[in-house]
Amino acid sequence: MLPIDLSPKTALITGASQGIGAQIARTFHAAGAKVILNHPGFDQTESDASEFAAELNGKRENSAYIFAADISDAEAVEKMMQGVKASPNLGSIDYLINNAGILRDKTVAKMSLDDWKAVIDVNLSGTFHTAKYGLEIMNDDGAIVSLGSIAALQGFYGQANYAAAKGGVHAMTRVLSRECARRNIRVNAIAPGVIQTDMAATIPEEVRKEMLKNVPLGRLGLPQEIASVAVFLCSPLASYITGQTIEVNGGWRG
Secondary structure, three states: OOOOOOOOOEEEEOOOOOHHHHHHHHHHHHOOOEEEEEEOOOOOHHHHHHHHHHHHHHHOOOOEEEEEOOOOOHHHHHHHHHHHHHOOOOOOEEEEEEOOOOOOOEOOOOOOHHHHHHHHHHHHHHHHHHHHHHOOOEEEEEEEEEEOOOHHHHOOOOEHHHHHHHHHHHHHHHHHHHHHHHHOOEEEEEEEOOEOOOOHHHOOHHHHHHHHOOOOOOOOEOHHHHHHHHHHHHOHHHOOOOOOEEEEOOOOOO
C-alpha cells in the first residue's frame, strides 16, 4: 500500500467533534496534516471538540486547533476563516472537508417550513459558505471534499429536504471543480451509503434490515471507510480526479 504523507498541510473539517467528521480528522492527522476541528458551538460539541483536540495534540504538539462556527451562518463562517488566517500557527488551509450535516426527516406533507429550511441551511448553504470563504484562505494546489449522500441518488422516503440538499452538494461540486481548476484546487464529493454513526443508530431496526437487502456487501459502512476516501481524494494519488462524486455504499443499487 502506498503511504500518504500530508505533512505539513492543513485540513479544516466541519462537524469534526463526532462521527464521520471526527474520524476524518483523525485520519488526516495520522497522515501528518494539521487539523482544524470545526464545531457549531452548541450542545456538547464544544466539550467533545476540546477533548478530541487534546487527544490529537498529545500525539503531536500544535497539530489540532478548534474553531466554533455554525456553518449555516455566513458571517460566522467568514469570521472563522479570518480567524484561521490570523492565527500565527495556521494562516491558511490546504484542504476543506465539508462534513457537517443534520437530518429532519418527515414526509413532505408533514414537513414544516422550519424542518425544510434548517436542513437546507446547514447541508447545502453551509457547504456554499465554507467554500466561498474557505477559498479566500486556501493555498493553490489544494482540495475540497464535500459529503453528499446516497439519499440524493435514491430518493429515500421522508427525506425531501436532505436529498435535495445533498443533490445540491453534488451539483455544486461539479461547478466548483471548473471554477477552481485554474488554481489547481480539486473539488470532489463523497456519497456515503448508510454508515455506522449515532445518526444511523436512530434508524429503526426493521428499516435497517430492509436497507441491508440492497447492499451486496451485506453490512453498514464504517466511518473509517469514508475517511480513507477523503484522505485519498486530497492526496497526490488523486491528482487527476476532480468534479466527481464517489459513491461509498457497499454496492447499493436498490
